[in-house]
Amino acid sequence: MKKVVVALVVAVLALALAACGQKRTYEIALVTDVGTINDKSFNQGAWEGVVKYAKEFKISYKYYQPDTKSTDDYVESIEVAIENGAKIVVTPGFLFENAIWLVQDEHPEVKFILLDGAPHNVTDWGTMATVDGSAPNFDMADNVFSIFYAEEESGFLAGYAAVKEGFTKLGFMGGMSVPAVVRFGYGFVQGANYAANEMNLADGAITIKYEYLNSFAPDAAHQTKAASWYTAGTEVIFVAAGGAGNSVMKAAEGVANKYVIGVDVDQKAESERVITSAMKELGNSVYQTLEKIYDETGVGGTSVTLDAAVDGVGLPADFSRFNTFTQAMYDTIFAKVEGKQITIVKDTNIAVTALVVPKVTLQVNS
Structure with missing residues (x-):
């Protein structure tokens, strides 16, 4: 009997240790731009849409705040979110246009929601300089949902x-x-x-x-x-x-x-x-896009403009x-x-x- 008890204790401890060693993942991620999720502006509006959908459908979620306002840090935060299990990454603002252009093809399994922007590699519209030194490119992958507002x-x-x-x-x-x-x-x-x-x-x-x-x-x-x-x-x-x-x-x-x-x-x-x-109905647009992604009714690869006709x-x-x-x-x-x-x-x-x-x-x- 003692051997059985010991064996059970060992088994329970082993399971507990295994559980402790497991990394928690977050399925929906939001990466902030220059502000925070409490900025009473763009980040907060988008975050509220994430939270509403994730809580309603019991999906794990997390936000990430880059160290600086730079494409390199935006990309790094996106990569961290994906490493932490993100299947959908929400990026609020045109400042993410270069970052999404850089990551969209690297992670075809991840859906990206880009608010107020579309992917491209242009860093200076006056000189048309680009983030990678190549010719200007405006390709948008099928896993990108680009949303503009009227x-x-x-x-x-x-x-x-x-x-x-x-x-x-x-x-x-x-x-x-x-x-x-x-x-x-x-x-x-x-x-x-x-x-x-x-x-x-x-x-x-x-x-x-x-x-x-x-x-x-x-x-x-x-x-x-x-x-x-x-x-x-x-x-x-x-x-x-x-x-x-x-x-x-x-x-x-x-x-x-x-x-x-x-x-x-x-x-x-x-x-x-x-x-x-x-x-801009930021929360509603994020919620509705998440809904379309999970229902598999949404089509990426194109930009949409939300106006008064759709309560955008x-x-x-x-x-x-x-x-x-x-x-x-x-x-x-x-x-x-x-x-x-x-x-x-x-x-x-x-x-x-x-x-x-x-x-x-x-x-x-x-």
């Missing part, structure tokens, strides 16, 4: 809401003049013009200060610039600049009756001065910080945008000053 529609709705609320002195601060940010700004200007036209305002009645900060990070200089705009009369600033938006919020909080329009996700919890946000963009369903603009007004304009009854220019190759917006006086800072 930012011009979201920006349009934000500009429309601001003018309908009664603001006449607006501002737009973009992080960098990359296509997604440019589309936000162009839409904002056109939305303001459309609302002013509906309200029969005089030509030039709406003033919009327009500038790119060349940064997506919080910075005291951004706060100072925003404060100077507010002091000079700007009433509300739409800031499409990631973490730099927090600096603008601080500036608004320092001056009475000044407001901010957030970006990417609903940012009203960040500051009481955020009246609304020009959103819009404003939050909370209008409590508006005094004039209402849910009913929003529903009416959203239906027009959704039904493509309004032509919204999104050509990022033209200058914002080339937009036909007679109701708007643009003050563009280079």
